[in-house]
Amino acid sequence: MPSVCFYFQVHQPYRLRQYRFFDIGVDNDYEDVEKNRSTMRKVAEKCYLPMNALLLELIERHQGHFRLSFSMTGSFIDQCVEYAPEVLESFKALAKTGCVEFLDETDNHSLAAIFNEDEFRAQVGAHRTRMEELFGQKPRAFRNTELVYSNSIARMAEDMGYDVILAEGVDNVLDWRTPDFVYHPEGCGNIRLMLKNYKLSDDIAFRFSDHSWEGYPLMAETFAQWLHNVKGNGDVINLFMDYETFGEHQWADTGIFDFMRALPGKVLEDPEFDFLTVSEAADRYPARGWIDVPYYTSWADAERDLSAWISNDMQKDAFRALYECQILASQIDDPELREDWQRLQCSDHFYYMCSKSAGDGDVHKYFSPYKTPADAYVNFMNVLADFRLRLLAKAGQ
Amino acid sequence: MRVLMLGWEFPPHISGGLGTACLGITQGLTEKGVDLTFILPSMKAEEAGQSETKLRSASGVPISHALKKAVEQVRHQQHHDEFTDLLMRPVNARLHPYGYDYSKSIDAAMFNEDEIAEISHFHGGYKEDLMDEVYRFSTAAAAVILEENAKKKADVIHAHDWMTYPAATIASRLSGLPFVAHLHATEFDRCGDHGWDVIYGIERDGLHAADHVIAVSERTKRIAVERYGVPEHKVSVVYNGAFLNENIPTFEIPEAIRNEKRVLFMARITFQKGPEYFVEAARLVLNEMPNTRFIMAGNGDLLPRMMKRVAELRMGSQFHFPGFMRGKEEVYRMYSMADLFVMPSVSEPFGIAPLEALQCGAPILISKQSGCAEVLPAALTVDYWDVRRMADRIMDCLNYPVMAQESLRQCQADLQLLTWDRAADGILNAYSHVCPNA
Numbered sequence: 001m002p003s004v005c006f007y008f009q010v011h012q013p014y015r016l017r018q019y020r021f022f023d024i025g026v027d028n029d030y031e032d033v034e035k036n037r038s039t040m041r042k043v044a045e046k047c048y049l050p051m052n053a054l055l056l057e058l059i060e061r062h063q064g065h066f067r068l069s070f071s072m073t074g075s076f077i078d079q080c081v082e083y084a085p086e087v088l089e090s091f092k093a094l095a096k097t098g099c100v101e102f103l104d105e106t107d108n109h110s111l112a113a114i115f116n117e118d119e120f121r122a123q124v125g126a127h128r129t130r131m132e133e134l135f136g137q138k139p140r141a142f143r144n145t146e147l148v149y150s151n152s153i154a155r156m157a158e159d160m161g162y163d164v165i166l167a168e169g170v171d172n173v174l175d176w177r178t179p180d181f182v183y184h185p186e187g188c189g190n191i192r193l194m195l196k197n198y199k200l201s202d203d204i205a206f207r208f209s210d211h212s213w214e215g216y217p218l219m220a221e222t223f224a225q226w227l228h229n230v231k232g233n234g235d236v237i238n239l240f241m242d243y244e245t246f247g248e249h250q251w252a253d254t255g256i257f258d259f260m261r262a263l264p265g266k267v268l269e270d271p272e273f274d275f276l277t278v279s280e281a282a283d284r285y286p287a288r289g290w291i292d293v294p295y296y297t298s299w300a301d302a303e304r305d306l307s308a309w310i311s312n313d314m315q316k317d318a319f320r321a322l323y324e325c326q327i328l329a330s331q332i333d334d335p336e337l338r339e340d341w342q343r344l345q346c347s348d349h350f351y352y353m354c355s356k357s358a359g360d361g362d363v364h365k366y367f368s369p370y371k372t373p374a375d376a377y378v379n380f381m382n383v384l385a386d387f388r389l390r391l392l393a394k395a396g397q
Numbered sequence: 398m399r400v401l402m403l404g405w406e407f408p409p410h411i412s413g414g415l416g417t418a419c420l421g422i423t424q425g426l427t428e429k430g431v432d433l434t435f436i437l438p439s440m441k442a443e444e445a446g447q448s449e450t451k452l453r454s455a456s457g458v459p460i461s462h463a464l465k466k467a468v469e470q471v472r473h474q475q476h477h478d479e480f481t482d483l484l485m486r487p488v489n490a491r492l493h494p495y496g497y498d499y500s501k502s503i504d505a506a507m508f509n510e511d512e513i514a515e516i517s518h519f520h521g522g523y524k525e526d527l528m529d530e531v532y533r534f535s536t537a538a539a540a541v542i543l544e545e546n547a548k549k550k551a552d553v554i555h556a557h558d559w560m561t562y563p564a565a566t567i568a569s570r571l572s573g574l575p576f577v578a579h580l581h582a583t584e585f586d587r588c589g590d591h592g593w594d595v596i597y598g599i600e601r602d603g604l605h606a607a608d609h610v611i612a613v614s615e616r617t618k619r620i621a622v623e624r625y626g627v628p629e630h631k632v633s634v635v636y637n638g639a640f641l642n643e644n645i646p647t648f649e650i651p652e653a654i655r656n657e658k659r660v661l662f663m664a665r666i667t668f669q670k671g672p673e674y675f676v677e678a679a680r681l682v683l684n685e686m687p688n689t690r691f692i693m694a695g696n697g698d699l700l701p702r703m704m705k706r707v708a709e710l711r712m713g714s715q716f717h718f719p720g721f722m723r724g725k726e727e728v729y730r731m732y733s734m735a736d737l738f739v740m741p742s743v744s745e746p747f748g749i750a751p752l753e754a755l756q757c758g759a760p761i762l763i764s765k766q767s768g769c770a771e772v773l774p775a776a777l778t779v780d781y782w783d784v785r786r787m788a789d790r791i792m793d794c795l796n797y798p799v800m801a802q803e804s805l806r807q808c809q810a811d812l813q814l815l816t817w818d819r820a821a822d823g824i825l826n827a828y829s830h831v832c833p834n835a
Contacts, residue, residue: 020720021692022730025653313708321714374704381713385690388714389653 002180003236003276003284004062007143007166008243010048010072011109012040012079013348015082015369017221019379021233024386026134030340036371037316040083047247052090054246054257058264059099066264067099069278070243071143075346077134082096095135101277102131104139104162110345111309113144113153114296115323118330123342124160126242137276140164141278145197145347147240147299148157148306151292154185154193164189164282166240168299169195173291180234182285184190186292192282196240196299200226205241209254220259223363224266231272235285308364309350321384330389337394340387342378352376398828399432399551401542401574403561407437407452410521412751413665414637415581418613419557421638422579425821432549434543438519438534447709453545455519455537462514464543471570475602507631520625520826531560538564540569546572552832553577554825557780559584559596569606575831583620586744587669601625604715608831611635611824613747633830635823636772638816639752646726648733658795659690660733661759663722664742664750666697671741671764671781676703678741680806683786689715692696694731696721732757735796737801741781742767751776752815756809760801762790772815775807 017032058066062183080088094100106112107127112120124142131139140163142157149167157165169179179195204221207213215222230237242249250256267273276284300308310319322344329341352368353362353376370376402423406416419435426433427450439456463577470648502725519530538561542554556565557579569576584592584600604610604625610632612618618634660679664670672693680689688696693703700718709715722728732738738754738761745767752769754761763770764781777794779787794801 021694021717022727024717025651313705313711314713317711317713319710320711324714374701377704377708377713378718382717384714385717386653393653 001272001274002227002231002234003281005107005236005238005276005278005281006068007103007238007240007242007278008070008245009143010070010076010243012036012043012076013109013346014075014343015039016349016379016383019382019386021382024382025389028336028340028386028390030343030383030386032123033081035232036079039081043244043248044084044087046252047244048084048087049090050252050257051243051260052087052094053245054088055100056094056097058261059094059097062264064099064269065268065274067101067277067280068099069101069103069141070094071105073102073105074130075109075343077130090134090145094134095137095249099277101141101279102135102137102139103141103143103166103278104128104131105143107144108345109145109347110342111145111148111306111319111347111350112345113156114146114306114321116326118155119326119345120156122330123345124377141166141194141282144309146294149293149298151185151294152188152295153189153296154191154293158185158188158191163184164192164194164279166182166194166196166238166278167293168304169198169238170293170297170304173293173297177289177291178234180230180237181288182282183289183291184287186290186294192287194236194238194278194282195291196238198299198304200237201239201241204239204256204259205245205249208250208256208259212396217255218259218267220262223259223263224269227267228273231270235288236276236281286293294308301356301363307356307368308354308360309347312353312373313356314353314355314373315350318353318377318384321381321388325384325388328395332391332394333349334394337387337390340390344384344387349376349380353380370387398430398553398825399549400426400434400828401545401554401568402433402435402553403538403542403554403556403565403568404435404437405521405558405560407440407702410440415558417749418581419636420450421640421817422824425817425819426824428787428818429456429821429825431821431825432601434545436538436545437521438530439521453541455516455517455541455736456466456533456536457516458652459513459538460515460517460536464540465514465536467571468539468567469810471567474570475496475566475606490701491567494826495597524694526778527560530715531563531599534561535563535567539568541774542568542574543572546574553828555579556603556607557581557827559600559603562599562606566603566606572773572789575608577609577827577831578603578612579611579613580621580746581613582669582746583617583624585620585624586617587667587745589668607631609633609826609827614771615636616744616766616768617746618666633823633827634813635754635820635827636768636815637747637749637834638818638820639749639756639812639814639815641756643756645733645757647731648730650734657688657690657829658686658736659692659734660737660739660791661692661694661731661754662739662741663692663694663728663731664740666693666695666700668693668699669743670695670697671743672697672699672703674711674741674781675739676706676716676786678739678791679716680705680712680787682791682795683712683715685792689714689791689795690733692719692735693717694719694722721780728753729757732759735759736798737762737791737793738769739787741779741787743781745769752812755805755812758805760794760805761808762787769814773808775804775809777801777804 106123142162143166179197183193185193352372354364355373403417434451436453440454517533555577584596618632662675666672732754738759740763747768751761762777765778
């Protein structure tokens with residue numbers, strides 16, 4: 001009796017303003033408030049509000065049979081509070097239905113897991129507190145930023161008490177296996193691993209409106225049929241994607257909302273199928289094997305590795321400079337500095353510095369507020385220079 | 398004394414030091430009572446009124462059929478001039494003669510506006526179609542010169558850099574006025590040994606066609622003689638000046654960065670300016686003095702490569718790229734913040750930037766391959782390629798500010814002699830080689 005497991009990632013970064021050399025040591029206001037506000041408002045209108053309303057409608061219509069999971073970053077929540085409080089309310093309404101699970105992740109959408117374990121644990125802890133406060137749930141499942149994953153990250157997650165961890169179903173990791181089962185991470189105890197079925201996920205997230213795709217136009221019946229085809233060779237189909245897929249990456253006029261409105265009904269037409277949240281699926285199905293990932297994987301770009309954030313020298317230099325501040329930053333108890341320190345670690349800053357070309361390059365460009373990766377690097381380093389001066393000044397006091 | 402001057406830049410439209418130099422030269426000459434008209438490809442209408450110098454744009458000047466034909470003849474003739482060193486004696490034969498007296502072809506019809514063949518428009522600056530503009534400018538500017546000369550007889554045509562040499566050559570031939578070529582930079586300075594031979598050709602033709610050449614330094618004179626084959630006696634050296642009366646505001650350095658040391662590179666980020674040597678030297682300095690801040694201000698084709706290299710050397714947190722400085726205020730602010738200004742030019746004919754740095758109170762370290770080093774004997778110098786020595790010099794200046802201040806003080810004293818007034822004297826002296834009135 002296979003289950004469909006939807007998990008949506010909700011995130012908005014704090015974008016930096018144009019921070020000039022002359023600002024260093026003078027101005028510690030780093031954020032492009034107007035850009036962040038307008039983006040949040042735009043996405044709220046196009047995606048968060050209509051999609052939350054639709055999900056609530058589906059949950060009510062299917063009387064508990066449509067269930068799903070969310071993970072949202074702290075920077076998204078903070079911007080909600082500031083610019084779109086009604087969005088947060090609508091998420092709380094979803095939480096109250098009992099059909100929605102909230103996952104934990106790094107609060108600031110950072111890659112601390114690969115640079116600094118103390119920092120990583122602190123950020124995840126902060127997120128856990130937030131989830132309890134906001135939604136009254138103590139998350140049992142963990143997904144790391146951008147689905148960055150390895151054996152060691154799974155070990156850390158287990159150590160922090162999580163029962164489930166999510167990762168990308170990378171081909172070279174799975175080899176002949178399918179992502180449609182629950183697994184164990186290599187070297188861990190009882191924590192379960194859920195792998196993204198990237199083919200079926202990307203049919204919705206990326207290919208849905210692609211006119212040159214053979215599956216275009218994708219109908220809910222067709223997609224439900226593809227899910228039904230898994231029967232007999234899988235327990236759980238993990239459809240993981242950015243929440244902004246609905247209405248923002250795929251605009252309303254592509255028919256994405258109509259598609260989602262129809263999909264649960266079509267899936268449930270086969271009585272053997274149901275929807276589960278991440279932890280429910282991990283509880284119901286046994287782990288079918290051990291997955292060994294001694295290196296980092298992620299859900300980004302064609303490479304499905306860290307190269308979206310850390311491949312060229314600008315990115316490596318920026319990470320070096322950033323985590324050089326870690327010891328000082330962790331010792332200083334100043335609310336403003338702590339907030340800036342968290343926000344500077346956001347992986348998006350490094351994503352903008354990526355200089356890949358072709359298809360993935362276009363995706364990076366779509367999200368970037370900068371003209372070029374070099375602009376992103378120069379601006380970030382200016383901000384970091386000022387931040388470091390403030391840290392040193394504070395430490396000297 | 399009436400001078401018709403041809404240039405490609407004039408403030409406020411500046412790309413490099415050329416426009417600044419042109420401004421200083423026109424001011425210096427005007428103060429000496431020289432009647433001067435400055436012709437450039439284009440300008441905004443309001444600028445003509447603002448400037449003390451009489452500015453004329455070559456855009457929109459009507460060019461008659463007759464003038465066009467005459468220009469064609471001059472261009473054609475230039476090929477034959479390759480043989481000027483031959484003694485030619487016309488013989489009565491039915492062969493084409495080698496020589497041709499083209500000045501006879503000038504007549505009043507040339508200025509007859511009823512017969513307009515074309516009107517050229519220029520956007521000026523250095524765009525993709527620079528060569529095309531240079532070519533068309535040679536006709537349009539010649540028309541302006543002939544018109545100005547007809548209005549009031551001039552004494553000399555004075556042209557700045559290769560973009561205007563073809564125009565000056567043609568105008569000189571058609572008007573009979575002497576042509577003085579001012580050499581601010583050569584293709585060898587800009588591109589080393591891998592310059593574009595078309596530009597080299599234009600420079601060479603211009604320098605040979607000129608009746609006299611003004612070089613901005615001994616270094617540049619040597620290049621003209623050795624690499625362009627210009628006879629030594631035909632070249633005068635006239636150093637550029639500084640705008641000593643400039644009112645430079647004082648800038649307060651923000652408290653948070655007052656204790657930091659800042660080393661500044663500010664120039665076009667191109668081969669000529671040697672940015673890569675600055676980057677490599679910065680790494681060596683940061684190994685010893687990790688809190689030094691390096692700044693590479695400006696724009697240019699090598700900027701992306703420099704950014705990449707700085708990232709590769711993992712020093713982006715101490716090495717900043719603030720981009721092109723907009724307006725004098727930002728330029729002065731940048732100089733004023735610097736504990737040391739470095740100009741590691743691979744080949745700098747003169748270099749006005751170090752003079753500006755000195756005026757703002759920044760000690761300077763310049764490459765030995767810089768023309769201005771000839772007139773700033775107290776300046777700290779280093780071979781542009783010697784990055785270890787450059788790093789040592791930078792560290793000396795930062796560690797021993799007294800030493801840097803002493804060099805600064807002496808340089809500033811030398812700077813007081815580098816006036817545009819003195820440059821104007823030198824230029825008038827150069828004119829005297831070719832026109833008796835001067």
